[in-house]
Amino acid sequence: MAYSSTVMEHFTHPRNVGKIDGADGVGEVGNAKCGDIMKMYLKIDGDVITDVKFNTFGCGAAIATSSMATELIKGKTVGEALTLTNKAVVEALDGLPAVKLHCSVLAEEAVKAAIADYYIKNGQEPPPETVTAGHDCDECDIHGH
Amino acid sequence: MLNVYADNAATTAVSQAALAAMLPCFTAGYGNPSSIHTPGQEAAAVLDSARERLGKLLNASPREIYFTGGGTEADNWAVYIAAAIGAKKNKRHFISTRFEHHAMLHTLEKLAKKGDAEVTLLEVHEDGLVRPGELAAAIREDTALVSVMYANNEIGTLQPIPQLGAICRERGVLFHTDAVQAVGHVPIDVKEQNIDLLSLSGHKFHGPKGVGALYCRSAVPVASFIEGGAQERGKRAGTENVPGIAGMVAALEDSCGHMVANSDKVSALRDRLIEALSQIPRGRLNGHREKRLPGIVNFCFEGIEGESLLLRLDMAGISASSGSACTSGSLDPSHVLLALGLPHEIAHGSLRLSLSEYNTPAEMDYVIETLPGIIQLLRDMSPVWERIEKGE
Numbered sequence: 001m002a003y004s005s006t007v008m009e010h011f012t013h014p015r016n017v018g019k020i021d022g023a024d025g026v027g028e029v030g031n032a033k034c035g036d037i038m039k040m041y042l043k044i045d046g047d048v049i050t051d052v053k054f055n056t057f058g059c060g061a062a063i064a065t066s067s068m069a070t071e072l073i074k075g076k077t078v079g080e081a082l083t084l085t086n087k088a089v090v091e092a093l094d095g096l097p098a099v100k101l102h103c104s105v106l107a108e109e110a111v112k113a114a115i116a117d118y119y120i121k122n123g124q125e126p127p128p129e130t131v132t133a134g135h136d137c138d139e140c141d142i143h144g145h
Numbered sequence: 146m147l148n149v150y151a152d153n154a155a156t157t158a159v160s161q162a163a164l165a166a167m168l169p170c171f172t173a174g175y176g177n178p179s180s181i182h183t184p185g186q187e188a189a190a191v192l193d194s195a196r197e198r199l200g201k202l203l204n205a206s207p208r209e210i211y212f213t214g215g216g217t218e219a220d221n222w223a224v225y226i227a228a229a230i231g232a233k234k235n236k237r238h239f240i241s242t243r244f245e246h247h248a249m250l251h252t253l254e255k256l257a258k259k260g261d262a263e264v265t266l267l268e269v270h271e272d273g274l275v276r277p278g279e280l281a282a283a284i285r286e287d288t289a290l291v292s293v294m295y296a297n298n299e300i301g302t303l304q305p306i307p308q309l310g311a312i313c314r315e316r317g318v319l320f321h322t323d324a325v326q327a328v329g330h331v332p333i334d335v336k337e338q339n340i341d342l343l344s345l346s347g348h349k350f351h352g353p354k355g356v357g358a359l360y361c362r363s364a365v366p367v368a369s370f371i372e373g374g375a376q377e378r379g380k381r382a383g384t385e386n387v388p389g390i391a392g393m394v395a396a397l398e399d400s401c402g403h404m405v406a407n408s409d410k411v412s413a414l415r416d417r418l419i420e421a422l423s424q425i426p427r428g429r430l431n432g433h434r435e436k437r438l439p440g441i442v443n444f445c446f447e448g449i450e451g452e453s454l455l456l457r458l459d460m461a462g463i464s465a466s467s468g469s470a471c472t473s474g475s476l477d478p479s480h481v482l483l484a485l486g487l488p489h490e491i492a493h494g495s496l497r498l499s500l501s502e503y504n505t506p507a508e509m510d511y512v513i514e515t516l517p518g519i520i521q522l523l524r525d526m527s528p529v530w531e532r533i534e535k536g537e
């Protein structure tokens with residue numbers, strides 16, 4: 001198993017690490033039992049994601065996918081961000097080892113969870129695109145063995 | 146930036162003694178030990194000498210030494226030998242431990258799946274030690290083999306092998322120990338320590354990779370493991386790895402010849418690390434503080450994940466390892482740390498630093514200076530650490 005130079009670059013110099021006080025949307029996915037937790041913070045102005053920050057507990061791939069996902073949605077509209085797929089994150093990172101693909105799924109889910117929270121905070125029903133399969137430990141086991 | 150190799154439990158640098166013993170086997174003495182001609186017989190003499198010297202180092206006779214392709218093969222073979230004996234006596238109960246190497250656990254699982262074994266795994270408790278009383282209670286009439294590792298490869302705890310061996314001897318049960326991490330590092334005497342079978346691996350004590358040995362007490366009938374020629378007394382066919390065997394035995398003579406001095410030096414390095422790393426908040430040393438190998442330090446640091454830590458350490462020139470799931474390609478954290486009763490989320494944040502006599506105090510100081518900053522950096526971006534700090 002080896003990481004691409006892009007993954008290593010994002011792991012070494014992760015973009016948008018941190019928190020946003022008074023964020024318009026916050027999403028957290030994963031669990032510590034599996035070894036990955038991602039927390040995503042969004043600042044949304046009108047319909048545009050003007051700022052995004054993340055905190056991640058996890059492996060190199062978890063940190064790199066979080067970093068790349070924030071880059072891919074920053075400055076985009078909420079609607080555009082909802083079209084982000086884990087595949088797009090993987091491609092932007094020049095690939096991930098097969099056993100690490102679940103990290104990219106988690107990154108996509110973190111973005112969607114933060115957007116769902118934004119809708120809820122505004123008293124609106126989150127759009128169906130924010131609903132994901134969820135990341136449970138059974139899924140980890142399937143990916144891992 | 147210093148480069149610090151602190152992964153000696155994974156593998157070691159080949160010693161000068163080993164290299165010097167190997168080189169002539171590639172160039173001048175390249176004959177096949179099974180050949181009748183002079184070069185062949187010269188190679189056979191190298192092999193005989195190696196077998197005799199390895200026997201001496203373990204207090205075994207040369208006839209009790211079988212060279213293998215490494216420690217894993219020796220572990221597999223030991224199970225195979227016990228299963229063959231057991232099958233004749235209708236004994237198919239195997240006892241091992243929860244934190245055994247996968248070379249043992251997976252071999253036992255495979256036997257169990259085929260319906261050829263019933264396996265009991267002993268608890269290793271919070272301190273990473275098997276309790277002799279619990280072994281005595283687990284042995285049954287149909288127990289074919291007890292296998293307990295001499296020293297654990299992840300946390301370094303030394304098991305009470307002589308006592309465990311004595312219990313097995315008294316109850317008439319075969320006793321095997323996977324001594325891959327222990328040979329060359331702590332004194333081993335198969336007779337005094339009541340060992341029937343023992344696995345060792347060359348590259349854990351500055352020998353080459355891909356070569357090991359199985360000791361099997363002369364009273365134990367050895368089932369052949371690889372079919373073909375008459376090598377290893379007809380029990381393990383295939384042209385012998387003469388350079389590897391010569392290098393392994395030279396390395397072990399060197400290690401055993403300097404065991405006290407090496408152990409003192411390495412233990413001092415280890416203790417320096419343990420003392421300093423114990424100062425890091427929310428860290429814990431894994432395994433009994435005293436009953437451990439000279440060279441293995443294993444810590445868990447809450448709020449971070451092991452692979453991230455290893456990658457950052459590597460960038461700082463420090464080669465270490467982790468029981469972290471992510472390094473193994475599996476997503477479960479180390480079965481060793483889980484066997485100690487650690488929760489998954491803590492077991493994910495483990496770090497193993499394993500030392501040899503080639504390490505220096507200055508290297509330890511560099512690790513001690515570097516590690517806390519990396520842990521802090523990862524904790525600063527960890528939502529788990531945020532919760533820990535808030536006391537949630």
